[in-house]
Amino acid sequence: MGAESGTVPMTMIQALRSAMDVMLDRDPGVVIFGEDVGYFGGVFRCTEGLQKKYGTSRVFDTPISESGIVGAAVGMGAYGLRPVVEIQFADYFYPATDQIVSEVARLRYRSAGEFIAPLTIRMPCGGGIYGGQTHSQSPEAFFTHVCGLRTVMPSNPYDAKGLLIASIECDDPVIFLEPKRLYNGPFDGHHERPVVPWSQHPRGEVPEGHYTVPLESAAVQRAGSELTVLTYGTMVYVSEAAAQESGVDAEIIDLRSLWPLDLDTVVESVKKTGRCVVVHEATRTSGFGAELAALVQEHCFYHLEAPIERVTGWDTPYPHAQEWAYFPGPDRVAAGFRRVLEK
Amino acid sequence: MIAPPPSGPVPWDKHFAQELLFDMLRIRRMEEKCAELYGAQKIRGFLHLYIGEEACAVGALHALTPEDAIVATYREHGHALVRGVPMNAIMAEMFGKSAGCSRGRGGSMHLFDAAARFYGGNAIVGGGLPLAAGLALADRMQGRQRVTACVFGEGAMAEGAFHESMNLAALWRLPVLFCCENNLYAMGTALGRSESQTDLCAKAGSYGVPAQKADGMDVVAVHEAMKAAAHQVREGLGPFFLELQTYRFRAHSMFDPELYRDKAEVEQWKRRGPIHTFSARLKAEGKLTEGEFLALDARANAQVQAAVEFAEAAAWEPVEDLLRDVVAPT
Numbered sequence A: 001m002g003a004e005s006g007t008v009p010m011t012m013i014q015a016l017r018s019a020m021d022v023m024l025d026r027d028p029g030v031v032i033f034g035e036d037v038g039y040f041g042g043v044f045r046c047t048e049g050l051q052k053k054y055g056t057s058r059v060f061d062t063p064i065s066e067s068g069i070v071g072a073a074v075g076m077g078a079y080g081l082r083p084v085v086e087i088q089f090a091d092y093f094y095p096a097t098d099q100i101v102s103e104v105a106r107l108r109y110r111s112a113g114e115f116i117a118p119l120t121i122r123m124p125c126g127g128g129i130y131g132g133q134t135h136s137q138s139p140e141a142f143f144t145h146v147c148g149l150r151t152v153m154p155s156n157p158y159d160a161k162g163l164l165i166a167s168i169e170c171d172d173p174v175i176f177l178e179p180k181r182l183y184n185g186p187f188d189g190h191h192e193r194p195v196v197p198w199s200q201h202p203r204g205e206v207p208e209g210h211y212t213v214p215l216e217s218a219a220v221q222r223a224g225s226e227l228t229v230l231t232y233g234t235m236v237y238v239s240e241a242a243a244q245e246s247g248v249d250a251e252i253i254d255l256r257s258l259w260p261l262d263l264d265t266v267v268e269s270v271k272k273t274g275r276c277v278v279v280h281e282a283t284r285t286s287g288f289g290a291e292l293a294a295l296v297q298e299h300c301f302y303h304l305e306a307p308i309e310r311v312t313g314w315d316t317p318y319p320h321a322q323e324w325a326y327f328p329g330p331d332r333v334a335a336g337f338r339r340v341l342e343k
Numbered sequence B: 001m002i003a004p005p006p007s008g009p010v011p012w013d014k015h016f017a018q019e020l021l022f023d024m025l026r027i028r029r030m031e032e033k034c035a036e037l038y039g040a041q042k043i044r045g046f047l048h049l050y051i052g053e054e055a056c057a058v059g060a061l062h063a064l065t066p067e068d069a070i071v072a073t074y075r076e077h078g079h080a081l082v083r084g085v086p087m088n089a090i091m092a093e094m095f096g097k098s099a100g101c102s103r104g105r106g107g108s109m110h111l112f113d114a115a116a117r118f119y120g121g122n123a124i125v126g127g128g129l130p131l132a133a134g135l136a137l138a139d140r141m142q143g144r145q146r147v148t149a150c151v152f153g154e155g156a157m158a159e160g161a162f163h164e165s166m167n168l169a170a171l172w173r174l175p176v177l178f179c180c181e182n183n184l185y186a187m188g189t190a191l192g193r194s195e196s197q198t199d200l201c202a203k204a205g206s207y208g209v210p211a212q213k214a215d216g217m218d219v220v221a222v223h224e225a226m227k228a229a230a231h232q233v234r235e236g237l238g239p240f241f242l243e244l245q246t247y248r249f250r251a252h253s254m255f256d257p258e259l260y261r262d263k264a265e266v267e268q269w270k271r272r273g274p275i276h277t278f279s280a281r282l283k284a285e286g287k288l289t290e291g292e293f294l295a296l297d298a299r300a301n302a303q304v305q306a307a308v309e310f311a312e313a314a315a316w317e318p319v320e321d322l323l324r325d326v327v328a329p330t
């Protein structure tokens, strides 16, 4: 915590780039690599200019080899480097699954703590860009299910930078999911309207220097009394819009770190409101919402006044054309609020 | 060094030559329209144009029989079209309409058509290769003498799926024709920055798979090479690797600032453009007049216009139907 310098308005892309810039500058062990991240500067431009500034041995391109990228980062991490690798879209991590599950996540445990894998795997996730089934997925539950990984998802530029720096400095492997629909502004699900740019949002003010946002801390995005919304990523803004449009006094918690989870903040809020709605964009069955609902039930059962509601994507691949039918927009979230209030 | 434009005699009669020229024109005009429709937000999401590479799909797929199968990538509009997927169904799919060949669920990168034996576009680099090996193995087990043609970009050769598929196909002598469209760049990454062995045929050869290069800007060269390769595969001699050396004239997709190659290089390759070089050869041999060319082009444009009208008029898939086909109906 604690910024070293003044703040400037940044988009989420600029904030992520700034985090990598700060860390490349501070720590000679930080290296950045992935498909088209060097010369090209990344499909979403997150690494633009970094290769020019730090050279091709610190910021470099790889072939289309997700398994190789992630696996090499494990070896580099074991020798003390801090690799920050990019998977171009979260939808492309699957070829690296074995490396992530069997190697990245388990190196510490398997070696009884003798070797560690202090790497960060960045990947843009989520829908809202007509990307269809292979450019829209929210695979967070794949990662939270694997012991040994940390899974993080920021929802604004300030958190994005602070969490990314904390992830790079962390001795555990971190899956760093970037909701791509938020790169340029706090998208609230109203796809028919232009998105408000980050420059007009308080969380778009970002310190230029080094600071961290702790990896296990949720943020209360909106204080409220009628119900608690547990959410993260794009759905933070969709839930805010739902609260505003429905007039429901919802307390919205942006989890930021999915695992480890800031359970204290969650439990405190649900005990206060007595009602809970879990909102995520990912498919419903065995989604991270299921874990959240189970935890709330275990820790807040006697405070609950209604069954926990889940508002999620459908149990289908992400449709291309009917994207907005799949996407749980403000109306669907508000309907979830009403259901939990009526019971 | 970029080779001189394709030249030399065309060993085909006028009718066949014009048929292939027409297919190249259909792809070109359809995709030019797609780019325009993308600008108008009628086509959304991702759109990867094949412009410049038409000789590959046209030359290669005309060397196959209707029983053969095709497995392709996200840059597959041309392959689908040549394979006989109706342009209307392709255009409707691009729009995301239910009259599309995949009911609008897939869009540009996921064209499928059982009737055309077209086993998909695939947005995952390398995703189609193991599938192709499996189709070929099933053909062999079920006693059919068919070829599975698997089209992919050179970028896919860095994925594990490529190596596993090549090994399986070679080990089991599967009737797969691996068709690598080497356009020199995988997105912004030039071949030399992604492959330890830039001679792709040497790489394929290391699996014991016979391999050959052909000029992918020359529809004649592609067709001849593919015909010979398909014959060998059909005869049970095992897989074959064909490298088609080509170039995309447009950006990788619609959001590519193209900082990785210079304009002069693109211009040089355009001089090797498959449509104008082939037309010139046909004209020189008296197999095409300017009037005939214009008539073919007008026909291609008319098909495109009709396809756009069809797609515009088509309906969206009803939202209730989206749950269909996730699993088998109960």
Ligand SMILES: Cc1ncc(C[n+]2csc(CCOP(=O)(O)OP(=O)(O)O)c2C)c(N)n1
Pocket (backbone or CB within 6 Å): A035, A064, A066, A088, A092, A095, B075, B123, B124, B125, B126, B152, B153, B154, B155, B156, B157, B183, B185, B186, B187, B252
């Ligand atoms: C598994 C996977 N990783 C990364 C990508 C992102 N991606 C899409 S196309 C592409 C370049 C592929 O180049 P190449 O195979 O040569 O085909 P071309 O686009 O040149 O036709 C990349 C990296 C992807 N679609 N799938």
